[in-house]
Amino acid sequence: MKDELRQLLESCLETGSETDLQAIASLLEGVQKKIKRNRSTFIDAILHMERSFGQNSCEITIPINPVIHNNLDIVHGGITATVLDTAMGVLANQLLPEGLGAVTNQLNIHYIAPGIGESLRCKGEIIHQGSHTMVISGEAYRSDGKKIAYATGTFFIIKK
Incomplete structure (x- = not known):
């Protein structure tokens, strides 16, 4: 799973526009908040509520x-x-x-x-x-x- 995720992320980073990269950063920051802060839901974390x-x-x-x-x-x-x-x-x-x-x-x-x-x-x-x-x-x-x-x-x- 991790290798597939790395390949997917690398592909997005190489081919994505600046807007795409901003979206990826926002989503990853949200997931990181969920992991680090133990937010109750992904929607809370991904939307940065x-x-x-x-x-x-x-x-x-x-x-x-x-x-x-x-x-x-x-x-x-x-x-x-x-x-x-x-x-x-x-x-x-x-x-x-x-x-x-x-x-x-x-x-x-x-x-x-x-x-x-x-x-x-x-x-x-x-x-x-x-x-x-x-x-x-x-x-x-x-x-x-x-x-x-x-x-x-x-x-x-x-x-x-």
Whole structure:
């Protein structure tokens, strides 16, 4: 496996464009974070997620780089959805007592503007916390402060 991986990496390094090399570096740095920091998931590490918490809120910020672009060189909508879902889901799980967890039941997103700039910041805030479900709102912003998406998510509360 290691020899095949070395050959693949060497081939990419020899033939890749500058953008390709930036993408490879970003992905490898993410995998290295997963290994060194023992991040819980590869998606967290590969997207370079940074989390912060407020009272009943969670923010996740990621850098914008070619790995997350679509063919228009803007942030892929699925990446925006993933980071919004993660911010809302992390918040849901943070608010629950030990032994319970939250999983996404429904996610609704309204895209407003293109994801461009240096970073993408997604914030989740609690709307409703019941005994079986939670409803959380989410907003995504680009680095110039412009809102690019609005979301709501419903989360099932389950026993772990």
